[in-house]
Amino acid sequence: MKQIVELTINGDPQSLAVEGHRSLLDTLREEAGLTGTKKGCDVGDCGACTVIVDGQPVNACLMLAVEAQGRNVETVEGMQQSIDILHPLQDAFMRHGASQCGFCTPGILMMARKLIEENPDPSDDEIRFGLSGNICRCTGYTKIFDAVRSAAAEIRAVRAQEETV
Amino acid sequence: MRRFAYHEPKTLEEASRLLVDLGENAHVLAGGTDLFVEIRERLRDVSDVVNIKNIPGMTDITWDPAVGLTFGALVTARQLETLPGVQRTYPNFAEALRLLASIQVRNRATVVGNLCRASPSADTIPPLIADGAIIHIYTPKGMRRMPLAEFFTGPGRTRLERGDIATGIVIPAPAPDSGRIYLKHGRRKAMELATVGVAVSLDRDGDTCTNARIALGAVGPTVLRASAAEALLKGRKITDELIAQVGAQAMAECTPISNVRASAEYRRSMVGVLTRRAVKTAMEATQ
DSSP: OEEEEEEEETTEEEEEEEETTOBHHHIIIIISOOTTSOOSSSSSSSOTTEEEETTEEEEGGGSBGGGGTTOEEEOGGGOOSSSSOOOHHHHHHHHHTOOSSOSSHHHHHHHHHHHHHHOSSOOHHHHHHHTTTOOOSSSOSHHHHHHHHHHHHHHHHHHHHHHHO | OOOOEEEOOSSHHHHHHHHHHHOTTEEEESSOTTHHHHHHTTSSOOSEEEEOTTSTTOSOEEEETTTEEEEETTOBHHHHHTOHHHHHHOHHHHHHHHTSSOHHHHTTOBHHHHHHHTOTTOTTHHHHHHTTOEEEEEETTEEEEEEGGGTEEETTEESOOTTOEEEEEEEOOOOSSEEEEEEEEOSSSSSOOOSEEEEEEEEEETTEEEEEEEEEESSSSSOEEOHHHHHHHTTEEOOHHHHHHHHHHHHHHOOOOOOSSOOHHHHHHHHHHHHHHHHHHHHHOOO
């Protein structure tokens, strides 16, 4: 039996008809048409489906869509400020070559965004700890960590500039 | 995901009745981070999922110096991990939480769910047993409370009966002069199940240990108390010789198996190493 789930996705209020057993991940990809969030392992090990629900990063595969009733869900599609302006993390990932096959990238971007929001100047250990639930099988992580460090520095610089204005 | 019927009871009574009426293939959903994996990997036949998250009264975290830390069944691992009071007062528990799966998982996973899953290698169990935690349980006949050390009956098995729902945990306040630690041994740091986990909590008077609890994870069908090793420590001045004896006694008390993660011999050997290290550190720890 389908039930109506009302939630906000990337700022847009949506009303989706879903069955009780459907995961938030499948619902985002199929009912909401947002395929940026990837399905890797589907059991919470790989982090490719990381989305932010009410400010907290979670694996969308380990949550039912019906549990998102009334919640605010953010996915990688909501990261860009506009069609031409990338989020500093997206930009840094491109500049540093931090994506190879790219499958893990949306999840890592969401997790890294949350990490930098909470801790604008993370140490290498803090970046590793923060991203330890996201698996990348291509890059060896070095370029991902470079990109996160670089984006964090850029975000700090922009904030410092805003504060002096 | 495989199909199941989904229920959202509003009270414990309603949830309990559903679990009884729907039978053995109805399962409680709190965090879901184990349940949904078990459904997908066909480790469990699940006809009905009973989501207890809309039941009021199980989301609180409270601290009382006389009682200790109390938290409800819906409190997530990440909520507790990030509380400065938990890090300060129960560094053993905070460490176990930090080492559990990933941040994404800990944002959903509940500690009480981790306990009810009753894995012998669950990280949260050894420090909670070593600190004498009490689990609160709703039963159709009324509320029960039970020392967590008596809650587990085997791998994946607890004293919960059909219709029972664990509602929360109380960790007693530490004695003024005490130390506690949880050491996890694995092959990697992140997303790892413990090969061996050792928790030691002890009360001190100078360099004498007045009381000790040792809990060993992943070396038996449940997390084990090393009672004879604890008895060696009680009322004794801590010396290197005594610590060596305690380590040997803990090795004798554990009952590890060989599996994909490690051999029984290796696990037993690591119980010795980690117990010695944990006793020494807990005696020196100031908090």
